[in-house]
Amino acid sequence: xxxxxxxxxxxxxxxxxxxxxxxxxxxxxxxxxxxxxxxxxxxxxxxxxxxxxxxxxxxxxxxxxxxxxxxxxxxxxxxxxxxxxxxxxxxxxxxxxxxxxxxxxxxxxxxxxxxxxxxxxxxxxxxxxxxxxxxxxxxxxxxxxxxxxxxxxxxxxxxxxxxxxxxxxxxxxxxxxxxxxxxxxxxxxxxxxxxxxxxxxxxxxxxxxxxxxxxxxxxxxxxxxxxxxxxxxxxxxxxxxxxxxxxxxxxxxxxxxxxxxxxxxxxxxxxxxxxxxxxxxxxxxxxxxxxxxxxxxxxxxxxxxxxxxxxxxxxxxxxxxxxxxxxxxxxxxxxxxxxxxxxxxxxxxxxxxxxxxxxxxxxxxxxx
Numbered sequence: 470x471x472x473x474x475x476x477x478x479x480x481x482x483x484x485x486x487x488x489x490x491x492x493x494x495x496x497x498x499x500x501x502x503x504x505x506x507x508x509x510x511x512x513x514x515x516x517x518x519x520x521x522x523x524x525x526x527x528x529x530x531x532x533x534x535x536x537x538x539x540x541x542x543x544x545x546x547x548x549x550x551x552x553x554x555x556x557x558x559x560x561x562x563x564x565x566x567x568x569x570x571x572x573x574x575x576x577x578x579x580x581x582x583x584x585x586x587x588x589x590x591x592x593x594x595x596x597x598x599x600x601x602x603x604x605x606x607x608x609x610x611x612x613x614x615x616x617x618x619x620x621x622x623x624x625x626x627x628x629x630x631x632x633x634x635x636x637x638x639x640x641x642x643x644x645x646x647x648x649x650x651x652x653x654x655x656x657x658x659x660x661x662x663x664x665x666x667x668x669x670x671x672x673x674x675x676x677x678x679x680x681x682x683x684x685x686x687x688x689x690x691x692x693x694x695x696x697x698x699x700x701x702x703x704x705x706x707x708x709x710x711x712x713x714x715x716x717x718x719x720x721x722x723x724x725x726x727x728x729x730x731x732x733x734x735x736x737x738x739x740x741x742x743x744x745x746x747x748x749x750x751x752x753x754x755x756x757x758x759x760x761x762x763x764x765x766x767x768x769x770x771x772x773x774x775x776x777x778x779x780x781x782x783x784x785x786x787x788x789x790x791x792x793x794x795x796x797x798x799x800x801x802x803x804x805x806x807x808x809x810x811x812x813x814x815x816x817x818x819x820x821x822x823x824x825x826x827x828x829x830x831x832x833x834x835x836x837x
Contacts, residue, residue, distance in 0.1 A: 478538050481633045482507060482516055484596045490535050491528040497522050498531050504655065507638050513677065516634045519672045527613045557581060557595050564603040571612060578618035592626055601626065613653045613658075620648065620659040627635040627666040637673050642680050649686035654698055657690050661701035665708045674712035684715065688722045691731060692740075699731055703738040707745060714750040718762040725755040733765045737777035740769050744780035747787040757792055767802040775816045782811070782822035789829045796830055805830055 480487050482502040495515040499507075505514075505528070513522045560577040569577075581600070585592045604626070607619035622642065626632050635780035641663070648660040667673050676749045677683050687709075690702040706724065709715045727747065732739040743766075746752035756762045767805070769781040785804065789796050804826065809824035 478534075479597075480504075481631070482638050484593065484631065484635060485540065487534070490531040490538070492531050493528065494522060494526060498534060501528060503635075503638065504528065509587060510638065510676075511679075512670050512672075514675070537640050557584070557591070557600065558598050561595075561600050561603050564600075571615065574607065575615060575618055578604075578615070578622055581619065582622045582625055585622065589629055592629055593633065596626060596632055596635065596803060601636060601641075604638065605641060605644050608641075610684065613656060616648065616652060617656050617659060620645075620656060620663060623732055624659065624663050624666060627663060630670060633667050633670040633673055633834065637667060637676055641667065642677055642683060646680060646683050646686050649690055650682065654695055657694060658697045658701045659689060661687060661698070661705045665701070665705045667691070668705065668708040671712070674709055674715065677713060678709055678715035678718055684709065684718050684724075685722045686729060687725045688719065691724070692727045699736055700738055703728070703731070703736060703742055707742045710742065710745040713749070716746050717751050720746060720749065720751040720755055725752060726759050729756070729759050729762050729765050732769065733761070737769065737773055737780075740766070740773070740777050740780045740784070744784045747784045750791075753788060754792050756788060757795065763788075763795065763798050763802060767799075767804060767807070770804065772809070775814070775819055778811065778814075779816065779818045779822055782808070782819065782826050786822065786826040786829050789826070800830060 471602050478486050480503045481497065482499055482503040485500065487498070487500040491501045491504065492496045492498050493504065493515055496517045497515060497517045499516070507516060508522075508526060513524065513526075514520060515522060542641075550614045560581050563573050563577040578767060581595065585595060600622075604619050604622050607615050610619070611617055622647075623636070627636055627641075643662045645663050649655050652660060656827070664677060668677055684706070687705050691706070694702060706719060710719050719742075725743070728739040728743050728746075731745065743752075743756065747756060763785070766781045766785050767779045770785075773781060785799055789799055808827045808830075810821040812820055812827070814820050814823070
């Protein structure tokens with residue numbers, strides 16, 4: 470039997486009942502220990518609203534809520550716990566116990582991953598039961614099998630938006646980046662996927678982007694990895710670079726020539742990343758310096774999927790708008806003729822991007 474506390478009594482970061490609730494300037498309440506860890510990690514945005522915070526944010530005690538939580542424990546009726554609640558706690562205990570064998574830890578991770586795959590309520594119970602530190606310790610292990618299973622469970626836990634910020638605050642990024650640098654191919658692919666999932670939340674894009682070696686490690690996997698690793702690394706970079714500040718970081722890590730080479734080998738996801746990086750000045754300038762960039766993009770126009778064609782058109786249009794010297798090269802590749810055909814495409818975005826590129830090439834107009 471246990472007390473069932475209202476969700477409002479739980480910290481948005483740790484998802485645990487708050488023992489010392491404090492109010493941030495944005496009006497949201499967090500447990501003091503959780504928000505302090507968030508601030509000590511260098512964050513200066515509200516985890517909920519993503520609004521900027523001052524250098525030394527005030528943490529105002531929420532005495533009313535603290536009193537409510539204390540009194541609720543005295544008067545609330547006891548309710549039966551679901552029978553499955555004890556199971557995750559027992560499995561977590563297996564992960565954290567020093568005496569647990571490797572086999573028992575592996576089995577616990579497999580069961581937790583299976584149970585959490587499609588059940589958001591179960592994932593929530595896992596985080597409330599203290600699973601995250603135990604899982605992260607397994608991610609940090611030298612055993613590849615244990616690491617892979619832990620990453621799979623971490624990916625499941627990151628499926629819920631409410632968990633994404635909390636996982637980052639618990640230190641997930643550092644462990645995942647460590648796998649990108651030294652894990653097996655399968656583990657590196659999983660690690661990149663976890664970063665993609667975490668980066669769905671806007672505030673995490675900034676946090677991951679400034680984390681030492683996060684973007685650089687993804688670029689390295691894109692350069693040296695195999696098929697699945699490259700695709701997942703490119704997807705993570707695409708998601709992270711939707712945050713403008715991360716685009717220059719990505720370019721500075723040498724991503725552009727690698728992306729062009731990978732796109733030339735057939736990975737269209739790399740073209741999507743180029744379509745994001747071309748939005749920044751450094752990205753455009755670097756693409757203009759890489760021999761064969763236009764040729765690779767034109768090849769996608771001729772043979773790519775609808776999505777690849779859309780991003781190739783957008784990238785070429787941006788390059789030509791900002792750099793008049795590229796227009797003759799693009800014309801020589803027969804892009805005007807290709808675009809005229811694409812203006813009848815069934816995909817509205819392809820039609821629009823093709824029309825924009827035709828106008829740019831005919832008018833030879835510069836932006837800015």
